[in-house]
Amino acid sequence: MKPPRLVSLRGVRPQIARIERRLFLKQGLSLGALSLLSGCTLKDDDAVDRLLFAMSRFNDRVQAALFDPAQLAPTYSEADVTTPFPFNAYYEEKDIPRIDGEDYRLRLSGLVADKRPWSLSELRALPQSSQITRLVCVEGWSAIGKWRGVALRHFLERIGADLTARYVGFKCADKYYSSIDMPSALHPQTLLALDFTDAKYGYPLRLRLPTKLGFKNSKFIGEIFVTNDYPGGYWEDKGYNWFSGS
């Protein structure tokens, strides 16, 4: 037997990624298949699910085309702010992660030139802006809140992120994760929020973008990464539409 020839993985890597992604989707798919059609007597649920997923990807593209980087979300006055602001997560309020702000460091990875971690005081030293906007939840309810922090665009420029990359991903201390498209990341109202009503809404750092549904606004962020490989998300991998633009 001839020894196996050493081949470069370079060429096949995108293929592997594609296969992995397909397997991954497949898992989400069968998970969804069980639940998508429960109560429905359709036998070939796999075909129906594949169609629904294909339509969801199509809707991602439609929403990306519809997204206008210059279109600002409506803003409101202090008097309009919803109190108390609804708490919503995949776990209960008592299970929120408790993070020590002194020790906190924001980690960076992926297509970023300067991967040095950031402390809270360094983040606070950057120019801050605030917004009062409406958060729309995928469940249908909405609430008006106030958030203050660093424009994500400014931060991405500052760390030398590849702004031509496709995705910005977030890994959170509550094991939540999500990702957004680069054009939405660069929108003027997309904030890395440091100040908001209460720690339970994502202390010490959360994402706030009024151009997407609530679940795209990652809380308790521990790491930000920039990538061209579709990163998915906690809810997205379970079947929610990925783009979920407003």
Add this chain to the structure above:
Amino acid sequence: MVAASGADARKTIHPLFIRVTHWVNAFAIFVMVLSGWRIYNASPPFGFEFPAGFTLGGWLAGALAWHFAAMWLLALNGFAYLAYGLVSGHFRRSFLPISLRGALHDVLVACRGQLDHAPGRYNAAQRLLYIGVILAVIIAILSGLAIWKPVQLQALTALMGGYETARRVHFFAMAAIVAFLIVHIGLAVSVKGMLAPMFTGRAEAPR
């Protein structure tokens, strides 16, 4: 439109285009309504929920996937129906003139058990109901867009009274469509000779 001649002359009373778009629309509306009920249940603005067994999607993500897939079918098919109806003269021929008094008369007569229904001609009550449900579907689509894209389509959302009001407009448009369907399906299956022509297009020519 006389399709055939001879002893058993049968008239095409529903053009093929209308029959196809009608049944595609019926399918799309059923998917939209049943998945919509599941979406409503995720955060009901009114004090009740729809029985889960009467909903489509199994859970919120599934219902949303159905809703955002079927919306394309509903909108494209509805657009084709409207374009055909306006251009071919079908709406003018079948829905006009409309008369409130005539509709009231038809309803009163129907209550006495005499339905004014001849194949190939809609009575005044039907005309009003069909125009009404077409408007309700248009409002459902516009308010749906308003709550789907309250930032990108914010002018439309503002027109609908803002996000929270648009959500309720969307709900009441659905309620109007469902109310129409109760009457519409009830009559379609109970009035003799009404349902079959919507599939075949043909009915015995009125003698």
